[in-house]
Amino acid sequence: MNAALDPVLARQSQSLGPALPGERLSFPGGLVCYTKGEGAPLLLVHSVNAAASAAEMRPVYEHYATWRTVFALDLPGFGLSERADRDYTPRLMTDALHEAAAQIRQRCGPGPLDAMALSLGCEFLARAACERPRNWGRLALVSPTGFRGARPLRGAPGATRAIPGLHAVLSVPLWAPFLFDNLTRPKVVRYFLEKTWGGRQIDEQAWAYAVETARAPGARHAPLAFLSGGLFSADILDVYEKLRQPVWMSHGVRGDFTDYRAKNAVERKPNWRFNVFQTGALPYFERPQEFFAVCDRFLTR
Template sequence: MRLLPLLLALLCTAGCAGRPTVIPALPQPVDGSAITLETPAIGRVAMFMSTPSAPAGHRPLLLIHSVNAAGSAYEVRPLFDHAKATRPVYAIDLPGFGLSERSDRAYTPRLMTDAVLAAAAEIRRRHGDVAIDALALSLSAEFLARAAVEQPQAFARLALVSPTGFSGKKPRHGAPGSTRGQAWLYRTLSWSAWDDGIYGLLTRPGTIRYFLEKTWGSKTIDEGLWAYDVLTTQQPGAKFAPLHFVSANLFSADVNTLYDGLTQPVWMSHGVRGDFVDYRATAWYAGRPNWSFTRFETGALPQFELPEPFCAALDRFLAGEQP
């Protein structure tokens, strides 16, 4: 975790307007029907679905947003809007984010993976127990990979967009289920200063814009995503999951073991601008017959910047063609 740039960013935006006293309700992140998943393992999880009036025979597609201080299914909105014309499509708000439960509990890769597995099980129940396709952004690629390794029969094809675990010179093959969490950092951040100080600065509108510009590698961000990010970080309980994220509790120390174990066709794509451009470790997987790669001249969210080329490449991959 790069704490110095984070703290500098907070200082740079400290003069921005504070949080509102009246918090508007959070609307749905995508235009679809709402589904509630609930189990003792994951709590209450929101998922959204759309099924075309004239299905084209495509497999259902599950879309999984990234994890950050302002994560939500809005991040996959362009993909949801594109896919719903031709296939059943589902988007999940992961535990601790969006319209899902945001209680004070441990947010771990296990919790997130269980949510992905619960979503996959519900989708398969609705569609004749077929294997589904799935796409995940950034850190959530690790959760999807773990789910696909644990239940390979549930997943047909996997799309990983700007995934974590591809930077650095050394693969991470830690103990199964281990994380990169820093206990001292979690203890430091979990005292009251997180509420009133660090988290408040981290989620000011100006700070959110700053980080989106770093993600885009440009000041030309998606304004709808920014507005939704501002609103979702103001909801009750919004601080809890990001606290575990900043403490690295959600990063898997065995991530490359997970990627090594994937047997499904995998499409990995990424951009070339902004803070998320170190993908040197793609070389470890370039020779594997089930892996393919695409680089877009964008930041880390190509679905917003180049929606048509990105969706065309995704469609080709899901159809079994070269993306």
């Protein structure tokens, strides 16, 4: 079928531009990482959704590039990183962070690496920091998953929240491309961003790149694993509780990401700090001055 007539083929024929300015680094495992600035290194980890990429971290990247060496990773299956048809699991994502940390520490020095993650990216960062605590410094968790509801997630170590059989159904080649195409149409992407922001006012540049990245070849593979629950960890609350690094958790009060009832499991821990912003799930887009005033203090203590 002619690519001009078929939306799926048209999507696959387009090349994806960079999410962020600066130098692009290639890490082992098909990983791409953006970097800019000078000073102590800081790693940024985006969220996971149907159209995720390092572009979600743009305000943070731009802010810290003025006085730190900032690195923004495209997770496996997203952005410019490899989007192969493979198993996308918390283990794959956590290992990608271990690799990124090793590459950054080799480039910038062997000290602990500060990092910030968004939403589901927080689960991968927390697991990496638990597994190799000497490699990681201060951890900023923005709208982290795993704290929803009153029932804590304390499953078997390494277990996921995958719904049995769902990924197999979603990924059937007969309909998987068309399912993903419908999930990532511009109007649908806008709808989900409005749910994330908690209102109609969203960042148009973020929307435009989300639409673009969802059209890249192989874009559906990782998101289908996400939709099946396979990228969520069933033991994540235990992982959060084991963190020994200084942790700053922040979130908003609007939109679909406002239920953090289970954070009482870590509220009394002396290494955890908390801030709630009158925003949606991406406070650094909506109230950058307020957000960075707090975050800067945390990262420089």
